Amino acid sequence: MMRRSLPLLLFAALALLYPLLVAGSEVYQRLGALVVLSAIGASAWNLIGGYAGQVSVGHAVFFGAGAYAALAGYAQFGMPPVAGAPIGVAVAILIAALIGVPTLRLSGHYFSMATIAVAELVRVLVTNWEWLGGAQGISGPAVPRTVLDLSFTSAVPYYYIFLAVLAAILFGTWRIEKSRMGFYLRAIKDSERAARSLGVAAGRYKLYAYMLSAGLTAVAGALYAIMFGFIDPESGCGILISVKMLIMAALGGAGLLFGPLVGALILVPLEEISNSLLGGKGAGLTFVVYGAMIVVIARFLPSGLLALFAGRMRPAGKPSETEPSHAA
Amino acid sequence: MFWQKGALAAFGAALLALGSAHGAAAQQSVKIGAIYPLSGNAASAGGFSKAAIELAVDLINNGNADLKDVPLADGKGLPRLGGAKIEVVFADNQGTPAAGQNQALRLITEEKVVALIGAYQSGITVTTSAMAERHGIPFMAPESVAANLTERGFKWFFRATPVAGDFARAYSEFLKEQQAAGQKTASIAVVNENTEYGNSVASVIKEQFAKDGLNITQVIPYSANTTDVQPQVLQLKEKNPDVVIFISYTSDAILYAKTMKDLNWKPAIMIADDAGFNDPSFVATSGALVDGLVNRSSFAVGKPGSVSAVINDLYKKKTGNDLDDPSARAMQGMLILADAINRAGSTEPAKIQAALKATDLKANQVITGYNGVKFDDKGQNVLASSLITQMQAGKYVPVWPKDKSVGELKLPYKGW
């Protein structure tokens, strides 16, 4: 027990103290907040994409639902953005339930393609929806009216809010991992057919995981909108939002509790620092570095970084049953 | 188990150290942060703006004898700051509001810039200027036109560019003059890309024209990242309007020019709202397909020896392209900012802010066609204005209003 929990405790202490450790640099305090925010999104994605093995490339829909709810509530009714967040979560869960039923019957790449298509469809619709600011997007409160607007100059308050949310999500995920649902999800991931034949209500559990994942992704979206104070169709529902969640999780280790966090710990600083160092030159080198890094990890650590550390690398060989190309 | 986590942490620490390694530059200069799209879909435009801002800085630091009227262009740096040079730190907004805001914080807190300029896309200007506002740093927006930017009650936000309302009035007056001169303007079509830029300009034009009794008969919004514009051109061909106003980015502008030729359709008057149709890569590759195209611009090359001609030559020497309108406005923004910092005689943000508020540049002191520079309470330049230019033999020539024109307006539209 000690051997397992000691590093964890140390890591938690480091996380709690981080803003103090970099107290001299607002940029690194903000970097901390960005890492945790990305980890929230990727951990939310991990529930369906990692544990259940249903690779969604359309989670931007749910991210957008949270982000738009937070700022539309402000723009239309003068609500503090945080008050819109629960509405965003509810909307995301509702959308997940609606599109989940037909979409989760698809498997492998077909599920991925369908989620991309739904997300692109939603993006186009939002672009033409004036109530949500259309193509111009919506701004949050530029100057905070009350502390409830959660509009801070320093990134430290954001950091701790995000950290609390991440801790809650990781704790919840850990409980699910240990529960019957976690067992079912892993069974579905390994072989949906086998899981079904053992009497697991695969469809139902996939839907639960999808809805839960959607709701938590909406939380990430709302937090993003609160921090940045602006959302438009591309930054809310664009395909890059979906892909980034997937990349973080996959890089760290999809289906592992701390995988998304590890992915975020590497990718977000890499992205920010390489943009700060190279971006001003305007030669696109930031993304050359970023792309090369992803390629190298996919090539040498296909199951993610943590898989290497945890010694849980799946035997390389035939792609598992999550791969059948057609619908079930 | 533990050492592995340690290794990870060490890796992270190494990355962090890498980030703070740079930034200790010469302190004699005054630093200004410039946030532009240097990657992503708008990178082409961002690159041209970057070159124009570099040219502005070069004029201030090294001077040019032919530009006596332009403040600070004598190469003595900032005289009231002991001749301090200007140093611009560029950052890439990657085309996302998030990256723009992250970079704004870095420029303000790490690079210690005294002012920010940017950020091209209006949506990114929203988030970057909010960061400047929170830190009390002046923000200059030389080219973002979204109306709401100056409606936020910001105290540190200044916008030098004319906005959609100004363009719409210019088009309206221009068309009414053509009407009086006997051109057909009975039916007008507006074709706009449907992101923030195209939608906002289109809706302002619709309002203005309705007020002025100009008859818009067809509105065609479309998505800029399209693979095909044939249906739009065929919609136009079917209704055959007398006047078409295109509000487009570069990729779609290129496709429209080609497709209109392929499908052999042209209106009597074809107007383009700046942006894509003014992009140097458009002018270079498709200029020959749109002879007689009427465009809006705040910058146009005047007679040889004029300020605009000298600057255009310098820019061409630097980049191989003519100076385009958005880049000229970026350059103008940098010159305004430098002038204010010099008058402030200090790098203290509050003093620069006060100097910006007191800005009063005359028409002969600006490089663009503005009537001058003077900011109102909201930070909008009330003297910003647009010229109407026309594509003639592969080059845009200012043709309207009369007092600023260089060439003669030739109608109807010739095309290819």
Added chain:
Amino acid sequence: MSSILLQVIVSGLLIGAVYALFSSGLTLIWGMMNVINFAHGDFVMLAMYTAFLVWTTFGGGPAAAVPIAAVVLATIGLLSYFLLVRHIMKGPMLAQILGTFGLALLLRYSAFWYFGANFKTLPDSLLGPPFVLGSIRVDAPRLLAGTIGLLVTLSLHLILTRTALGSRMLAVAEDATAAQLMGIRPERMQAVAWALAAGATGIAGALIATFFYTSPTVGETLAIVAFVTVAFGGFGSVPGALVAGLLIGVIEAVSAFMIGPVYKDVIVYTLFVLVLWTRPQGLMGKA
């Protein structure tokens, strides 16, 4: 039918044939190996730049650019296969998405670094004037691209169904282990598939460059259409991609013309989602 509507349909068919052309490589890879190549759009982009280079260095038109781009891209395809794809295929599906997406970024921004962000276009006069049939106009570059698109998809289909090489490739696609027992080397077949697919993509890019603009990010715009076309047409089905491409081209053109250009995406994506939900194997895929 009004002549304008007829022109709309003709234009839709032509752009549809082009969609089919640049989607056939993607469907081949998907069918052969169950890998979605997220870098596909960037392969097209590289081919377009190849055509541009061919023209700027020695003034060559499509006649020179098409074979050169085919060879260049086939080489890039082989390199991608041996250096990356071969390895990530053994991993989970996520690693494939990760790997090909990383490759996409790498290619896109290497082009950005080398060629710059500016838009390039080939001269308009490269191919002759448009063909005029009554009131219908067909411009030469599109007609050429459409025709070659039909030829390339047809030949790919014939290679797969009528040649020994094709049947060996299909055997590997069906069951790599069984194929190996029959003395077929799966890796070699898969490498051939990548070379073929990338070569076809090279032809597509070189032709598209004659009437489209070229920029480092152009692949993004094209890739999403290719994905829709391939999934619509059916898993790994080359004729499916052809039918789907033509269909999507016409649906887009007609809906953009009748309802409005911003809604053409809504209609295409809605149809796409509906097809996936009701007939996931696509129009012509195997069930």
